[in-house]
Amino acid sequence: MSALRAWFRRWSPSAWGWWPDKAYRLEGYRQRLASVQEHLAECLEGAAAGPVSILSMCAGDGRDVIGVLRSHPRRSDVTARLVELNRRSVSAGVRQANAAGLADRVHFVHADATDYATYDLVEPSDVVLVCGVWGHVNAGQRPSLVRALESLCKPGGTVVWTRGVAKSMTRLHDVLSRFPAATWSTERTSVTPDGEFAVVTVRRIGPARERPRTGRIFDFERNAG
Numbered sequence: 001m002s003a004l005r006a007w008f009r010r011w012s013p014s015a016w017g018w019w020p021d022k023a024y025r026l027e028g029y030r031q032r033l034a035s036v037q038e039h040l041a042e043c044l045e046g047a048a049a050g051p052v053s054i055l056s057m058c059a060g061d062g063r064d065v066i067g068v069l070r071s072h073p074r075r076s077d078v079t080a081r082l083v084e085l086n087r088r089s090v091s092a093g094v095r096q097a098n099a100a101g102l103a104d105r106v107h108f109v110h111a112d113a114t115d116y117a118t119y120d121l122v123e124p125s126d127v128v129l130v131c132g133v134w135g136h137v138n139a140g141q142r143p144s145l146v147r148a149l150e151s152l153c154k155p156g157g158t159v160v161w162t163r164g165v166a167k168s169m170t171r172l173h174d175v176l177s178r179f180p181a182a183t184w185s186t187e188r189t190s191v192t193p194d195g196e197f198a199v200v201t202v203r204r205i206g207p208a209r210e211r212p213r214t215g216r217i218f219d220f221e222r223n224a225g
């Protein structure tokens with residue numbers, strides 16, 4: 001039974017094809033998107049001169065990254081890798097990136113973002129996006145995702161993440177508490193005007209962590225609370 005559940009969790013990505021179109025019709029998600037884009041733009045502005053790498057885990061159609069890079073002064077410095085398992089979202093994202101003249105800057109990776117092997121050849125990034133993800137990671141696996149971020153984000157780099165807080169702000173504090181204060185600093189916390197989502201930027205102040213070449217980071221669940 002548990003093997004079947006694990007299979008279903010892993011291989012039900014087709015259900016997400018509708019997600020970006022439907023979700024971003026809603027005011028709450030539009031507010032979340034605007035806030036994520038503000039956080040991301042700020043991270044790019046604060047990045048050292050020269051090349052800037054972005055990694056987005058479970059990227060959807062990448063409208064957060066593409067929307068910022070479309071007009072950002074650092075756009076020609078950026079190389080973005082957007083990891084997404086749903087084929088429809090990847091195709092939509094590639095079209096949007098091409099239309100924005102970002103084909104050489106934004107690269108979709110059609111792969112499992114929850115598997116270390118996907119990142120085997122990926123250097124730690126300056127900015128990592130983990131948006132719309134924590135609610136799909138059960139509490140027992142959240143430390144594993146933070147450990148992964150310690151190897152996916154460069155020392156000095158930033159992670160932008162979101163958490164639905166309409167039900168309770170303890171959801172925000174739970175995720176914040178997973179980032180040890182000795183090795184991460186909270187740079188900015190925003191709550192969308194409607195109070196539905198928190199958007200947070202944390203900075204890696206600890207050393208680089210070695211990354212396993214294979215193994216699971218977490219199991220993406222439909223609803224992990």
Ligand SMILES: C[S@@+](CC[C@H](N)C(=O)[O-])C[C@H]1O[C@@H](n2cnc3c(N)ncnc32)[C@H](O)[C@@H]1O
Pocket residue numbers: 013016017019020057058059060061062083084085086089111112113114130131132133220
């Ligand atoms: C809530 S949506 C968030 C999308 C995007 N980050 C955003 O905020 O617009 C979650 C996304 O995770 C993707 N996803 C689910 N499991 C995945 C996996 N194992 N690897 C990569 N993407 C996955 C879904 O297809 C969906 O696009």
